[in-house]
Amino acid sequence: MGQKSVESASGNPDNAGAVDQLVADWSSDREAFKGVSWGKSMMWIFLLSDTFVFGTFLTGYMTVRMSTTVAWPNPSEVFALTIGGTELPLILIAIMTFVLISSSGTMAMAVNMGYQRKPKQAAYLMLATAVLGAMFVSMQVFEWTKLIHEGVRPWANPFGAPQFGSTFFMITGFHGLHVTAGVIYLTVVATKVLKGHYEKSGDYQVVEITGLYWHFVDLVWVFIFAFFYLW
Amino acid sequence: MVEHEDEQSDDENHEPTSFLTKYVWSQDHKVIAVQYSLTAIAIGLVALVLSWLMRMQLGFPGALEFIDEDAYYQYATMHGMIMVIYLLTAIFLGGFGNYLIPLMVGARDMVFPYLNMLSYWVYLLAVIVLTASFFVPGGPTGAGWTLYPPQSILQGTPGYEWGIILMLTSLVIFIVAFTMGGLNYVTTILQARARGMTLMRMPLTVWGIFIATFMGLLAFPALFVSGVMLLLDRVIGTSFFVPEIISLGDPLAYGGGSPLLFQHLFWFFGHPEVYIVALPAFGIVSDLLSVHARKNIFGYRMMVWALLAIGVLSFIVWAHHMYVSGMDPAFGFFFAITTLIIAVPTAIKVYNWVLTLWRADIHMTVPMLFSLSFILTFVFGGLTGLFLGNVVVDVPLSDTYFVVAHFHMVMGVAPIMIVFGAIYHWYPKITGRMLHGAMGQIHFWVTFLGTYAIYFPMHYLGFVGVPRRYYSYDEIDFIPESAHDLNAAITVAALIVGAAQLLFLYNVFWSLRKGEKAPANPWKATSLEWQTPQTPPAHGNWGKELPVVHRWAYDYSVPGAEEDYLPQNMPRQPFEKSGAHDPHDDKPVTDLQESDK
Numbered sequence: 123m124g125q126k127s128v129e130s131a132s133g134n135p136d137n138a139g140a141v142d143q144l145v146a147d148w149s150s151d152r153e154a155f156k157g158v159s160w161g162k163s164m165m166w167i168f169l170l171s172d173t174f175v176f177g178t179f180l181t182g183y184m185t186v187r188m189s190t191t192v193a194w195p196n197p198s199e200v201f202a203l204t205i206g207g208t209e210l211p212l213i214l215i216a217i218m219t220f221v222l223i224s225s226s227g228t229m230a231m232a233v234n235m236g237y238q239r240k241p242k243q244a245a246y247l248m249l250a251t252a253v254l255g256a257m258f259v260s261m262q263v264f265e266w267t268k269l270i271h272e273g274v275r276p277w278a279n280p281f282g283a284p285q286f287g288s289t290f291f292m293i294t295g296f297h298g299l300h301v302t303a304g305v306i307y308l309t310v311v312a313t314k315v316l317k318g319h320y321e322k323s324g325d326y327q328v329v330e331i332t333g334l335y336w337h338f339v340d341l342v343w344v345f346i347f348a349f350f351y352l353w
Numbered sequence: 354m355v356e357h358e359d360e361q362s363d364d365e366n367h368e369p370t371s372f373l374t375k376y377v378w379s380q381d382h383k384v385i386a387v388q389y390s391l392t393a394i395a396i397g398l399v400a401l402v403l404s405w406l407m408r409m410q411l412g413f414p415g416a417l418e419f420i421d422e423d424a425y426y427q428y429a430t431m432h433g434m435i436m437v438i439y440l441l442t443a444i445f446l447g448g449f450g451n452y453l454i455p456l457m458v459g460a461r462d463m464v465f466p467y468l469n470m471l472s473y474w475v476y477l478l479a480v481i482v483l484t485a486s487f488f489v490p491g492g493p494t495g496a497g498w499t500l501y502p503p504q505s506i507l508q509g510t511p512g513y514e515w516g517i518i519l520m521l522t523s524l525v526i527f528i529v530a531f532t533m534g535g536l537n538y539v540t541t542i543l544q545a546r547a548r549g550m551t552l553m554r555m556p557l558t559v560w561g562i563f564i565a566t567f568m569g570l571l572a573f574p575a576l577f578v579s580g581v582m583l584l585l586d587r588v589i590g591t592s593f594f595v596p597e598i599i600s601l602g603d604p605l606a607y608g609g610g611s612p613l614l615f616q617h618l619f620w621f622f623g624h625p626e627v628y629i630v631a632l633p634a635f636g637i638v639s640d641l642l643s644v645h646a647r648k649n650i651f652g653y654r655m656m657v658w659a660l661l662a663i664g665v666l667s668f669i670v671w672a673h674h675m676y677v678s679g680m681d682p683a684f685g686f687f688f689a690i691t692t693l694i695i696a697v698p699t700a701i702k703v704y705n706w707v708l709t710l711w712r713a714d715i716h717m718t719v720p721m722l723f724s725l726s727f728i729l730t731f732v733f734g735g736l737t738g739l740f741l742g743n744v745v746v747d748v749p750l751s752d753t754y755f756v757v758a759h760f761h762m763v764m765g766v767a768p769i770m771i772v773f774g775a776i777y778h779w780y781p782k783i784t785g786r787m788l789h790g791a792m793g794q795i796h797f798w799v800t801f802l803g804t805y806a807i808y809f810p811m812h813y814l815g816f817v818g819v820p821r822r823y824y825s826y827d828e829i830d831f832i833p834e835s836a837h838d839l840n841a842a843i844t845v846a847a848l849i850v851g852a853a854q855l856l857f858l859y860n861v862f863w864s865l866r867k868g869e870k871a872p873a874n875p876w877k878a879t880s881l882e883w884q885t886p887q888t889p890p891a892h893g894n895w896g897k898e899l900p901v902v903h904r905w906a907y908d909y910s911v912p913g914a915e916e917d918y919l920p921q922n923m924p925r926q927p928f929e930k931s932g933a934h935d936p937h938d939d940k941p942v943t944d945l946q947e948s949d950k
Contacts, residue, residue: 148552149551149552149553150551151546151547151548151549151550151551151554151902152544152545152546152547152548152550153543153544153545153546154543154544154552155543155544158544160464160465160540160544160545161465163540163543163544164464164465164536164537164539164540167536167539167540167570168532168536170570170571171532171535171536171570171571171573171574172574174570174571174572174574174575175574175577175578177574178574178575178577178578178579178618178621179578182578182579182582182593182614182618185611185614185617186593186609186610186611186614189609189610189611189614190609190610191597191608191609192608192609276585276589276590276591277589277590277591277592277606283609284591284592284608284609285591285592285593285609285610287591288585288591288592288593289593292581292582292585292591296581
């Protein structure tokens with residue numbers, strides 16, 4: 123292949139510094155990211171774009187929080203659950219975050235199994251990831267139901283600023299949609315892996331591409347968690 | 354290493370055969386490009402008619418009785434939004450981007466053709482939703498194309514009932530469509546180039562479209578988010594953007610929102626949007642000038658870096674649209690400085706275009722005429738931009754016709770000139786026939802002189818303080834009688850320029866059948882799209898073998914060459930001195946490919 127010749131042309135990659143290698147890659151023909159498939163590079167670019175979507179959502183949230191005229195409710199109290207007579211602040215959200223972060227762990231293991239060409243293990247780990255994601259979404263449904271029963275609406279909020287309800291439902295809703303889409307995406311890819319769809323080419327990069335999306339959704343949650351629940 | 358060869362030949366085996374898969378549900382980037390362009394031009398015609406109606410009201414108030422205040426605002430809003438988003442963005446990226454990227458970088462198609470097809474159909478849906486707003490109760494929104502809340506979603510603004518909802522929905526759908534297409538364009542350019550096609554050998558057209566698309570992927574999210582939030586404000590009554598308001602004595606249900614937040618989000622999209630429209634035009638004009646002046650582009654590398662610099666800078670200038678919105682003077686200072694700094698890379702580009710023309714063998718073809726007019730118009734509109742970028746000058750001129758003249762010159766007329774130039778240039782490749790030259794000349798001169806007749810006097814109107822967005826100026830004492838006469842004259846010019854566009858459309862359809870048969874490379878251009886085995890290029894673009902690139906795209910008037918140009922896929926000739934023309938000639942990539950064969 124032509125790529126090999128270009129790489130060897132830019133000097134021995136082992137000896138060249140990282141910067142030299144980067145410059146060589148970008149000034150070469152065919153590909154700027156060597157050996158990265160079309161799907162994977164497109165996913166990275168999509169995630170960059172999606173970062174701006176969530177970044178704008180969170181910036182909007184912060185601005186609204188500062189501009190509103192009514193006091194912002196204390197998240198520790200709003201998001202507390204009473205379990206066995208004691209009020210535990212942020213307990214549900216702590217469990218949700220734990221579940222979602224754990225799902226990133228199973229996802230990473232699935233990617234590893236994929237590259238070791240163990241499709242069964244990879245598929246089951248992906249399904250486990252999907253189950254954890256579904257758990258996250260159902261807990262979110264529970265949280266939404268609880269808040270709605272307490273009178274919180276996108277346009278009203280008994281605890282203080284109405285924008286609390288607006289931003290909460292909008293941002294967690296949008297993130298929840300991403301998780302739901304991810305669960306479907308994981309299930310589809312895992313089914314294809316199980317059916318041996320990728321056995322012929324032996325290329326399981328698709329698992330990693332799915333994983334990129336999933337890790338991104340997790341990372342976004344960390345920011346939402348920090349900005350919304352801890353601030 | 355990923356086997357791209359396999360992906361490509363796999364695609365080649367699936368050449369569509371039925372009419373439906375070939376021309377309607379097509380995954381071929383060339384067909385999708387034509388679909389995108391025709392849809393954009395069709396909706397653009399609607400916007401053109403709207404501008405006629407507005408001009409009729411301004412030039413001859415009351416002459417057309419059906420234009421009342423509400424209708425006027427609706428026309429203005431729809432005209433602006435359609436022209437900026439649904440025409441210019443769609444035709445430059447969806448149209449020219451789709452057609453030219455794979456051909457110019459030597460690929461068989463976009464990397465994900467199915468996604469590319471989806472992009473067009475979702476775009477069509479966005480256009481249909483937008484058009485639907487003309488037929489709902491209350492009509493389309495009349496909030497102005499910037500859709501500033503609170504007025505855009507409150508009673509009293511025309512289209513408050515349904516128009517604004519459909520407008521925002523349509524924008525959100527458009528952004529989904531753009532993202533699907535844009536991801537394809539960027540990935541194709543980065544990862545699917547032909548052998549020997551380094552980034553720094555790409556024609557500037559591809560560079561312009563590439564950077565514009567990348568900017569779109571980062572700027573449209575801001576419009577997406579603000580659109581969703583505004584939609585929630587309007588439909589379910591959240592208060593993201595609406596503060597407490599007393600309307601006709603009654604407090605509204607809203608409270609505590611920030612109207613300024615919308616302006617920030619909108620312009621964080623809106624300013625890069627100007628360059629999303631301008632950068633593809635910058636790229637295309639560079640190539641047109643070089644081809645039709647038979648000379649290499651002056652300062653190719655600087656042109657690339659200038660494009661990149663403009664792209665980056667355009668993300669930190671957005672608040673210069675908000676000098677009169679109420680802002681800390683320190684911010685005004687910051688945004689004025691960044692705005693003026695953009696003039697530096699822009700000036701580099703203009704100088705380089707002019708230096709490309711200097712002592713060149715200029716062929717006064719129709720594409721060349723449009724390119725020359727682009728330079729003039731762009732400089733003209735750019736200079737008034739320097740006026741408006743300064744806070745102290747902007748404040749008195751803000752919301753006058755000076756601003757209207759400025760942005761129509763710089764991001765309306767100038768890019769549209771390049772849309773025309775590019776169509777005259779690439780039409781032979783797309784259809785296999787030449788456009789009629791005389792009709793093209795008439796179209797050019799009427800459009801070029803006509804647009805100056807329209808917009809040049811508007812600067813004067815702005816200086817005497819004629820405010821923009823007004824339905825009628827009858828009762829305003831400080832506006833002199835001459836301004837009214839001028840408005841009538843502008844209207845006449847606008848109607849004539851509009852009519853010239855119909856001549857252009859006639860030419861496009863007439864030439865499709867009766868135009869002179871085009872040779873494969875009528876302009877003797879070097880870039881890859883002119884070197885395809887068939888004209889128009891067949892499915893898969895390149896026949897059996899992908900092209901191999903040996904040089905940059907600007908080897909014109911080469912001494913010793915048989916013809917005066919060397920196509921990009923021509924190996925190095927014995928008479929060429931090493932490193933004479935191609936900035937990459939000394940790089941090992943070429944030599945190795947020679948020995949690689």
